Amino acid sequence: MTADSEHQFWYNMRTGKVEQGPQSQSIDRVGPFATELEASHALEKLRANSAKWAEDDARDER
Template structure:
């Protein structure tokens, strides 16, 4: 693991915990995020992205 990877934060979708580095299997993690605070808001970010993509698809007639 590189130094950069050890400094990044991830949100664990299974446990709801914020992790630094690769603490859990990749299937359970989303990220990376630059800060612990950003990672703690991962679900909020995912919901916002999903809503935006759905709106974009609806506007495109999909």
């Protein structure tokens, strides 16, 4: 773990908790995020990105 990663935050998809530094297996976490608050909203960010990508794909198919 690098010094920089110790100051970043991840959202653990399996536990639903925010972790400071990469504490769990990479397959279970999303991030890194600069703040704990950003990490706590990881699922909302993922949903928003997914919706945007779906819109972009639909627009490209026209």
